[in-house]
Amino acid sequence: MKITDIKVVSFRTHADRWDIGHGVPLPRTELMQTVASVETDEGVTGYYFGGGSHGDQEGLNVVDQALLLGQVRSLVIGQDPLDREMIWKWMWVGNITENVASVVDLMLWDLAGRAANLPVYKxxxxxxxxxxxxxxxxxxxxxxxxxxxxxxxxxxxxxxxxxxxxxxxxxxxxxxxxxxxxxxxxxxxxxxxxxxxxxxxxxxxxxxxxxxxxxxxxxxxxxxxxxxxxxxxxxxxxxxxxxxxxxxxxxxxxxxxxxxxxxxxxxxxxxxxxxxxxxxxxxxxxxxxxxxxxxxxxxxxxxxxxxxxxxxxxxxxxxxxxxxxxxxxxxxxxxxxxxxxxxxxxxxxxxxxxxxxxxxxxxxMPTAPGLGYEIVWDYINDNVITP
Ligand SMILES: [Mg+2]
CATH class of the missing domain: 3.20.20.120 (Enolase-like C-terminal domain)
Structure with missing residues (x-):
């Protein structure tokens, strides 16, 4: 199996948040979320939602997206997506920003789980x-x-x-x-x-x-x-x-x-x-x-x-x-x-x-294969932010 592409889709969504500066709730705050994906020549795709400073809860900012779609994408295209250890070490030595390297690893684990039809922890x-x-x-x-x-x-x-x-x-x-x-x-x-x-x-x-x-x-x-x-x-x-x-x-x-x-x-x-x-x-x-x-x-x-x-x-x-x-x-x-x-x-x-x-x-623990997502593509497609 070979990696053929890495993509990122940014979309609008909302969630309740807390205003830390003023100590009040922020109901239904508009947020930017991202779903990053790694595609392969065998039709299996891995996904990860988030990657900002609070993990799953925030999307990748534009600088991180540019790194993922530029330098990182060109490094990993053609590699076997199951060679997670090799890619992980490569990212550290290559001094790739930690959260961006992490998104790659998370997508690869999701992909491996989907390929094996198992939750990642199993x-x-x-x-x-x-x-x-x-x-x-x-x-x-x-x-x-x-x-x-x-x-x-x-x-x-x-x-x-x-x-x-x-x-x-x-x-x-x-x-x-x-x-x-x-x-x-x-x-x-x-x-x-x-x-x-x-x-x-x-x-x-x-x-x-x-x-x-x-x-x-x-x-x-x-x-x-x-x-x-x-x-x-x-x-x-x-x-x-x-x-x-x-x-x-x-x-x-x-x-x-x-x-x-x-x-x-x-x-x-x-x-x-x-x-x-x-x-x-x-x-x-x-x-x-x-x-x-x-x-x-x-x-x-x-x-x-x-x-x-x-x-x-x-x-x-x-x-x-x-x-x-x-x-x-x-x-x-x-x-x-x-x-x-x-x-x-x-x-x-x-x-x-x-x-x-x-x-x-x-x-x-989640029971679905990979990280456990059941993705609502219609919602994402209706709320895409076009660059
Ligand atoms: Mg803490």
């Missing part, structure tokens, strides 16, 4: 058919009391775990952006307390200030509170380009530090963090090296007996969970969520969402 080797999910909030969903209300609502819906993205670049009192003043430590600590009080001692809670604590002292101060409140992990508290700060933080605190989540370099950077003892749990997703890179990261962690928690929602991340034991990758991140945002509304371009929560707090 093709990799199934480890489980269900994964525990946590409700992952938007940042700035309101003052601390709103987080407590939202966490309780999620618990009633069946979630076993809840993760707070607290207040950043936003003042929960004035509800206005605070550029240059990223963190609100007092409000964050109060949020962590109120959420624990609301949901009781048994619900698993996680906390992710997304790198906005700019001093080690701030990060330690909040971390000590999380320890008292029995939070499960403390994610990406400081900027990840300061690795030595993380070495010191991990040494100082007993709560597991979960990082790096957004640092570039995929599995290679994660391996270095492990050697340095800069975090206790690692983190990866499929737009930082594709499914191939995420699986490699999980395997490195497994060898050291470390957790590798999968970052972000979406079809590819879910498939990686399905191929990885719960002992290594325990949770799936469902979100982002907020009161007034209907996350579960189906995307008009797909027949179903990948991550419907069952009442026991788990999500079932």
């Amino acid at each position: 093709l990799m080797g199934g480890a489980r058919d269900r994964v525990k999910a946590y409700a992952s909030t938007y940042p700035n969903i309101g003052p601390p009391e709103v987080y407590a209300e939202h966490a309780l609502a999620c618990k009633r819906e069946g979630y076993l775990a809840y993760k707070i993205h607290p207040h950043y670049f936003w003042d929960p009192k004035t509800r206005q952006p605070t550029p240059g003043r990223p963190s609100n430590i007092a409000a964050d600590i109060r949020t962590c307390h109120l959420v624990r009080e609301a949901v009781g001692p048994d619900m698993v809670l996680m906390f992710d200030p997304w790198g906005t604590y700019h001093t080690l002292e701030e990060a330690i101060k909040v971390g000590r509170e999380l320890e008292k409140l029995d939070y499960y992990w403390y994610e990406h508290p400081m900027p990840e380009y300061r690795v030595e700060s993380y070495v010191r933080l991990a040494r100082e605190l007993s709560i597991p530090i979960l990082s790096p989540e957004i640092a570039g370099g995929g599995v290679f950077t994660r391996a270095e963090w492990i050697l340095r003892g800069a975090s206790d749990m690692s983190r990866i997703d499929v737009v930082r090296g594709g499914i191939t890179g995420a699986r490699k990261t999980a395997i490195v962690c497994e060898a050291y007996g470390l957790r590798c928690e999968i970052h972000m929602a979406g079809w590819g991340n879910l498939q990686v969970c399905g191929a990885t034991s719960e002992d290594t990758s325990e949770y799936y991140e469902k979100g982002l969520l907020a009161i007034g945002v209907d996350y579960d509304a189906p995307h008009p371009y797909l027949r179903q969402i990948c991550d419907r929560l069952d009442p026991d707090g788990t999500i079932a």
Whole structure:
């Protein structure tokens, strides 16, 4: 089998979003989504929806599309689409932008699954058919009391775990952006307390200030509170380009530090963090090296007996969970969520969402071949954006 073409279709769609700068819902926001495809001489095609900074939820921008349809397309045409390892390595050495290289890998996995008539996780080797999910909030969903209300609502819906993205670049009192003043430590600590009080001692809670604590002292101060409140992990508290700060933080605190989540370099950077003892749990997703890179990261962690928690929602991340034991990758991140945002509304371009929560707090693996998409081509064709 040979790759004959790579294409990208951009189309208009809509979904509920949250206005992080003003702390209000943005219902039915118009969005640009992309479906990238890889075609072959045997008539099998692989697809991937998304590729922007939040994975499946945003399309590829014009610069990324130009790279995919220019340099990358000319590299892979004529290659065997089942030579994913060779192509993956080629993209890294060729210094192809990570999310664009990831889109290639995701399309190739979808194609292989379709060719074999198997979901991707079964093709990799199934480890489980269900994964525990946590409700992952938007940042700035309101003052601390709103987080407590939202966490309780999620618990009633069946979630076993809840993760707070607290207040950043936003003042929960004035509800206005605070550029240059990223963190609100007092409000964050109060949020962590109120959420624990609301949901009781048994619900698993996680906390992710997304790198906005700019001093080690701030990060330690909040971390000590999380320890008292029995939070499960403390994610990406400081900027990840300061690795030595993380070495010191991990040494100082007993709560597991979960990082790096957004640092570039995929599995290679994660391996270095492990050697340095800069975090206790690692983190990866499929737009930082594709499914191939995420699986490699999980395997490195497994060898050291470390957790590798999968970052972000979406079809590819879910498939990686399905191929990885719960002992290594325990949770799936469902979100982002907020009161007034209907996350579960189906995307008009797909027949179903990948991550419907069952009442026991788990999500079932997709059963359709490849990544699991059932594509609504009529909708896409009616909403194409012509360049
Ligand atoms: Mg995070």
